[in-house]
Amino acid sequence: MDLDHNEPSLALKVGTVAATFAAGWIAQKLIKIVWEKATGNDAPIDLDADDIPVVQAIVFAAVTGGVAVLARRLARQGVAKAVDRRAQKVSVV
Helix, strand or coil, rough: CCCCCCCCCCHHHHHHHHHHHHHHHHHHHHHHHHCCCCCCCHHHHHCCCCCCCCCCCHHHHHHHHHHHHHHHHHHHHHHHHHHHHHHHHHHHC
């Protein structure tokens, strides 16, 4: 059986999923806190609700999307570095 060294390892896949969920949860909590401090209003829950101004819904969606992408990338990079460090330690032993 040939192993494809370009394919991510199971540890990398599982770690990335776990780290992404954790980063997303933390990012969501952080966005809520920052939004409420910056605007004085609760963070929108339903962006389609009629009582939320269109500009506010667009800004909130853009901020949330940007932070989500950043959180995913940082989580993936962190897990990849951790797996690489672990692989180097194992190969030295």
